[in-house]
Amino acid sequence: VRARYVLAADGANSTLRPLLGIGTTGPGALGSFTTVVFDADLSRWCARRPAGVYFTAHGSFGPVHPEGGWMWFGVTPDDAADADWPGLVSRALGPGAGVRPEVRRVQHWVMNAFVAERFRHGRVLLAGDAAHALPITGGLGMNTGVADAHNLCWKLAGVLRGWAGPALLDTYDTERLPVARRTLDQTVASTRLMVEVQSRRHEQLRSGDATSDPVELPWSDRYFAQLGLVLGVAYRSRAVLTDGPSAPGPADPSAPGTDYVPTPRPGHRMPHLWLAPDRSTLDACGEWFTLFTPDPARWEQQLGGPWPSRVEALTAEQADSCALGAHGALLVRPDGHIAARWPDAPPSEAALRRALAAVTGSPGG
Known part of the structure; x- marks a missing residue:
């Protein structure tokens, strides 16, 4: 296969990234986790409180499809090879749940947290998990990968079709690498916050002090502190001009907060009207x-x-x-x-x- 450019989107365990000599920065592996996909009727818990994720002291639950499919994920137990997965999920639902899940699939995985040192090596460009492996907490990994492609592919099209110079591709790394680093910081902080909340709830249950009240920690706003980061990204590069369009200039950096404030300033997303x-x-x-x-x-x-x-x-x-x-x-x-x-x-x-x-x-x- 001969090609002018290669997009390396081959995942967190990328083959191409180390072959290109591109290192990574960040905490690395945060731990080993397991996802169990199962069928069960959990309507007694979720019918009146629909959500995308349900956090418990013994792992988290989420709907897979509306016909009763669910997933549970949590820390991989020491006896994973011989684990009673239906029993583990049933116990995570709480005492007296009376639910025996029908397990469909069990998958073990490592929660990685790193960003590549650079997103380009010559005519090879990294995207998605190959460029940044983000913890799943907060749901930012897919958004970040899609934004990579959105940023890169119009530039690549311009170069291949002749209406852009090859140097435009340099702005991909310039624009997306800072976003990946800020997003990594957010997802790592969210992961640690989730672990803290679950540990506190687990300690309540263990000590017998648990009540029907939630753990007293205003954590959900911080856990989902992502809208400003996803939609409020401001690029600074040669592909963005200041209000005097003859020369590039700085744009406001994205604030990693919950709020997205639309602005018509160069570098930002076009506001909705x-x-x-x-x-x-x-x-x-x-x-x-x-x-x-x-x-x-x-x-x-x-x-x-x-x-x-x-x-x-x-x-x-x-x-x-x-x-x-x-x-x-x-x-x-x-x-x-x-x-x-x-x-x-x-x-x-x-x-x-x-x-x-x-x-x-x-x-x-």
């Missing part, structure tokens, strides 16, 4: 550069060159929400992040083409 009753600004973005402006006629005159691009009209109210004047514009990349902003009229007839050339590293401007 309704363009029509059933069409959002997010729907308008795709495998092209999108220019949002209340003055489409003026900006359409600047379209041209090799870049895929479209213009979307904004109302005066929508433009005001984006901090734009009557002739301003936002240039949004194919991954939905704002590449440049002109608060008012374009500074020249070539402003848009120059911005696209700068963002993509191409000579087309």
Whole structure:
């Protein structure tokens, strides 16, 4: 097989990563865990309190499909080879549960926590778990892997189709590596918080002090402190221009908090605004550069060159929400992040083409 580029998405135990001499940073293995997939009727616990994950002092439960399929996961017992898995799951449900689960599958795995030292080696690019193995607590691993692909593939398409320079691929590592590191910190903190809560509850049960009250720890908000991290990511690279689009500049770093505060600043995700009753600004973005402006006629005159691009009209109210004047514009990349902003009229007839050339590293401007 001959190819111009290789995307190494071969998992946490990547074959390619060590062959390329790429090391990792982070705590490493946090422990050995087991997932048991089983069928059982747990409606007495979940019918009135539906959730994606149920935490107990003896492991966690989660629905697999609505017809009664469940999974339990927890620390792998010392006698795993001879363990009575139906009995273990039944005991985890609590005394007198009276449920004998029908076990479908048992899988042992290691919870890894690391980030690759770099995401690129020549024409090989790492993505997903090969680039960052994140603990499952908080559910951030899939989001981070999808965001890798979203960030990388429009850049790779541009290079292969000729409307972007090869140097654009350098911004993949520049943009995504800091996000992976912050996300690793969050998931490790969430894992330790979960273990702390479960240990405290287990001690309550062991000592006989357990009551119907939950463990007195306001932990759930911190455990799920992820929305600002997932949606509030702000990129800083040569593929993002400041409000003066002739040169790159810093963007606000993402705050690892629970809140996501939309902002029209370059580097951030394009905020959601309704363009029509059933069409959002997010729907308008795709495998092209999108220019949002209340003055489409003026900006359409600047379209041209090799870049895929479209213009979307904004109302005066929508433009005001984006901090734009009557002739301003936002240039949004194919991954939905704002590449440049002109608060008012374009500074020249070539402003848009120059911005696209700068963002993509191409000579087309």
